[in-house]
Amino acid sequence: MTDPTLAHDLRIETGRGAIFARMWWEKASLHDAPPPIVLFHDSLGAVDLWRSFPRALAVATGRPVIAYDRLGFGRSDAFPGALPADFIEAEGRDTLPLLREAFGFTQFIACGHSVGGGMAVETAGRYRETCLAVITMGAQAFIEDRTLDGIRVARATFQQPEELARLARYHDDKARWVVDAWTETWLSPDFAGWTQDKALDKVACPLLAIHGDADEFGSPAHPGRIAEGRGRAVLLPGIGHNPHREAEAQTVAMIAGFLAGLDGHADQGLGLGAGA
Structure with missing residues (x-):
C-alpha cells in the first residue's frame, strides 16, 4: 500500500534565486491526481514551520498538498534586496506559475496563513478560472491597531539574540532579514492604507x-x-493567531468538510459562525 503523504522536495529556479518546495502525495507526479492545495506561509514562516499540518491536510482531504519557502525564507535563497511594495500580489503573479510548471498542475486550491492568507486571496483573484477555492487562516484584511501593536511587541522580542537564534533554526543567516521584512514593512507609514478589498472583489x-x-x-x-x-467566516473560541497549530485537528476537519462540499455543491453558508 502506498503512503498518500510521501514528501517530495524540489528546488525551483526563479531567475532571482532558487526556492525550496515540498509536495505531500503518494507519487512524485500529479498525473491523475486531484487539484492540489497550495500553502502560502506567514511573515516568519517556512515549509518546516507548517509542521504536521500539510501531511494531516493531505490525509484528510485526499488531495496533494504543496508548500514552499518564499524567496528569502527557510531553505530558499536570500532575497535580493528589500521586500517590494507589491510582495503580497507578487506570489500569485510570479511564483504560482513556477509551481505549476514544476509540479504539473493547472487547477488548485489556495490556502494561506496570516499574510499568506492575503497571498491566497490575491492568487485566487488572479486565477479565477483555475482556482477552485480559497482558505485563509488568521489573515488580515486591513491594518488595525491590534495588528500594529502585535508587530511592535514581536519586533522588540526579536531584538533578543536568543529569539533571533531560535528563528535562525529555520532561516539560517536570513533570519534578521525575515524579521525586518515583516516588521518594517507593516509598520511603515506607506503601508498604513493597505487593504484586501480590491483583491477580494476579484475572487470568484x-x-x-x-x-x-x-x-x-x-x-x-x-x-x-x-x-x-x-x-x-469561522471564529474559533480561545484560539490565537495559528489555528493550524493551536487547533490542528479542528482546522483540518473544517477545511476537509469545506472542500468535500465543492464537488457536491453543498451550501457553504455565509456570515460569521462559531467553530465546530
Missing part, C-alpha cells in the same frame, strides 16, 4: 476564512470582511 470561487477570537494580530473584523458576501 468558494471562500472559507478561519480566525481565532484571541488572535493577537487581528480582530474578528478581519474574517468577517474577508468572507462578507462571498463565503463563510
Whole structure:
C-alpha cells in the first residue's frame, strides 16, 4: 500500500534565486491526481514551520498538498534586496506559475496563513478560472491597531539574540532579514492604507476564512470582511493567531468538510459562525 503523504522536495529556479518546495502525495507526479492545495506561509514562516499540518491536510482531504519557502525564507535563497511594495500580489503573479510548471498542475486550491492568507486571496483573484477555492487562516484584511501593536511587541522580542537564534533554526543567516521584512514593512507609514478589498472583489470561487477570537494580530473584523458576501467566516473560541497549530485537528476537519462540499455543491453558508 502506498503512503498518500510521501514528501517530495524540489528546488525551483526563479531567475532571482532558487526556492525550496515540498509536495505531500503518494507519487512524485500529479498525473491523475486531484487539484492540489497550495500553502502560502506567514511573515516568519517556512515549509518546516507548517509542521504536521500539510501531511494531516493531505490525509484528510485526499488531495496533494504543496508548500514552499518564499524567496528569502527557510531553505530558499536570500532575497535580493528589500521586500517590494507589491510582495503580497507578487506570489500569485510570479511564483504560482513556477509551481505549476514544476509540479504539473493547472487547477488548485489556495490556502494561506496570516499574510499568506492575503497571498491566497490575491492568487485566487488572479486565477479565477483555475482556482477552485480559497482558505485563509488568521489573515488580515486591513491594518488595525491590534495588528500594529502585535508587530511592535514581536519586533522588540526579536531584538533578543536568543529569539533571533531560535528563528535562525529555520532561516539560517536570513533570519534578521525575515524579521525586518515583516516588521518594517507593516509598520511603515506607506503601508498604513493597505487593504484586501480590491483583491477580494476579484475572487470568484468558494471562500472559507478561519480566525481565532484571541488572535493577537487581528480582530474578528478581519474574517468577517474577508468572507462578507462571498463565503463563510469561522471564529474559533480561545484560539490565537495559528489555528493550524493551536487547533490542528479542528482546522483540518473544517477545511476537509469545506472542500468535500465543492464537488457536491453543498451550501457553504455565509456570515460569521462559531467553530465546530
